[in-house]
Amino acid sequence: MYNVNNKAAIKNGGWNICDVDTRLKDHTLKLIARPNNDSLYITCTLDLRKEPVILEMPAFDSKYVSLMITGYDHYVNIPLSTRQGDFEKPEKLLIFSERTEGFEEGKQIEGVDHYLEASGDFVSAVFRVMPHANDPDRFERITEQMKAVRLRTLSELRGNAAKKIDDIEFPEVGEKDIxxxxxxxxxxxxxxxxxxxxxxxxxxxxxxxxxxxxxxxxxxxxxxxxxxxxxxxxxxxxxxxxxxxxxxxxxxxxxxxxxxxxxxxxxxxxxxxFQSVFGPIGQPAEEAVYPAITAADGKPMSAQHDYVIQMSADELPPAQAFWSLTLYDTENGFFIPNERKKYSVGENGGMKLNDEGGIKIYIAAEKPEGVPEENWLPLNRGDYGIDVVMRLYVPDLEKFKDWEPPQAEKL
Known part of the structure; x- marks a missing residue:
């Protein structure tokens, strides 16, 4: 996580800065493996040494929003999420560490709604926002709400200049985490x-x-x-x-x-x-689970073949917010390039249930006749492996215990 957090700060242009991502990711993204195409991100990199940092957040018109905070130690904290009833009104979260100068834990600051002691001085605070991309008006509303997220230090909240944080030298990051x-x-x-x-x-x-x-x-x-x-x-x-x-x-x-x-x-x-080498950091099961889809014949999936993944209405994922299914190449974990920029099937990426409430999702080089556009994941024919990852947001964990992910059947 040293490499992950510090490279995020470099990309952001420094610390105590938020980068708001209001465009869905596509196959040109090569920065991380297995990127998420059903959420937009706000990535804030925080330096908590000199003073606390406050995140000011609006209400969100989204079915799913969460805030994940992670230091160098790989532990994951989700202080706020729609699952917990948050983001229904504007709120302020103050974040500090054990070493934050001049701040006493338990001290109440006027206007602040929540407090979190982070496990380190340098942390990433990442918002995941389901943008409802299939509803253009709602998508525009949500992206404007994302742009309204604001980061201020405690000094700035009180009308003063932020304390300088340019007095530190970081060890070099690696091109790859390893x-x-x-x-x-x-x-x-x-x-x-x-x-x-x-x-x-x-x-x-x-x-x-x-x-x-x-x-x-x-x-x-x-x-x-x-x-x-x-x-x-x-x-x-x-x-x-x-x-x-x-x-x-x-x-x-x-x-x-x-x-x-x-x-x-x-x-x-x-x-x-496992999670320290799997990367990037994910969310706990209460927020999301990530079951992998395997081939029915037990063999690794290959771009030399087409596949269908089908579920009846009773077999759909037990997600209380929403679910998605995303296609990657095995070697790099990148999206499969295609002109339609279609990499996932789900409520955000687009899907069409049949008359019985089930769905058939096709991974194919050409769209099979009669298959809805929403349910087709384009494939470039070639001699390489492919992976399919399913994401369930706010899963019903009791039902999930007995639920089996669908398998991909070779066509």
């Missing part, structure tokens, strides 16, 4: 330790501190390359790649685990390891 392990692991970890809150009563915290202490990395120290342990960066990188491959091989089963993407104290080491 590059940090090979190039500057100890420098990055020293920085992470210095800007993350640790709990000595938490077993994972104790263990990670114990593991790095012999390498000269402990909270509060300044990194000194002359005194730090000497690591074989290429060997560390190879081990990181091996672990990444091993964890990615588990993705079909792990993504169904309701224990993923939780706050500190609510997730075990195995799940935390």
């Amino acid at each position: 590059d940090v392990f090979e190039n500057n692991l100890l420098e990055v970890m020293q920085f992470v330790f210095n800007h993350t809150t640790f709990d000595t009563d938490n077993e994972l915290d104790r263990n990670v501190l114990t593991a790095y202490e012999p390498l000269g990395v402990t909270p509060g120290k300044a990194y000194d390359s002359e005194k730090a342990a000497k690591l074989d960066g290429q060997r560390v990188g190879r081990v990181a790649e091996r672990i990444q491959d091993e964890e990615m091989a588990k993705s079909d089963s792990m993504l169904k685990n309701p224990g993923l993407f939780q706050p500190k104290g609510k997730i075990d080491l195995d799940l935390l390891l």
Whole structure:
């Protein structure tokens, strides 16, 4: 998450800035794997060292909105969401860390509705907004509401200038997340330790501190390359790649685990390891689940074939907000390029139920005769693998326990 959060800050143009994304993503996006095409994002990068940051939010005319806050430690917090009854009226959320200068926890600020102590000084705050793209008027309303989200420091809320935050130097980020392990692991970890809150009563915290202490990395120290342990960066990188491959091989089963993407104290080491290499960070099961779609013949899906995914009315996903099904290439996790810019089927991306309330979704190089445009995911014929990921927003978790995702049948 050091690489993810800091690259987001670079893209945003710095810290304490919000980038509002009001256009649906397409196949030209190469920044992240398995991007989401049924939500728009507001990505805010926060530096909480000098003073708290306040997010001012309007009411949203959307079926689904959530706010996810994540520090360098990979834990996930969802302080506000439509599932919890939020975003029905304008609200202000104040965010601080244990090290925020001059701020006392529990102190009430006039006009602030919610408070959150983040686990680190540098965090990402990401809004997911379902934009109702199939309703142009509603889409325009929602995107205007997104533009109304405002970030202010506590000083600015009180009518003063924000405190300067240009007094820090960050370790270099990697082109890929795995590059940090090979190039500057100890420098990055020293920085992470210095800007993350640790709990000595938490077993994972104790263990990670114990593991790095012999390498000269402990909270509060300044990194000194002359005194730090000497690591074989290429060997560390190879081990990181091996672990990444091993964890990615588990993705079909792990993504169904309701224990993923939780706050500190609510997730075990195995799940935390998986989500730290799977990337990007997702939401807890209460907000969303991500079951993978597999082929009925048990073989990896290939762009050399066409497929159909069908569900009766009784077999539709148990989503209380909405659901979607998205097509990617296996190697990169990118959208399949097509002129229609159609990458997903669902309420936002477009779908058409049949007279019985069910649906047939076709993944094909050419649209089969009689198939609604909304239910066709275009495929470029070729010798490469394809993946289909289903997303259920605000799932009925009781029904989800017994629900089986549909399978893709080869045509």
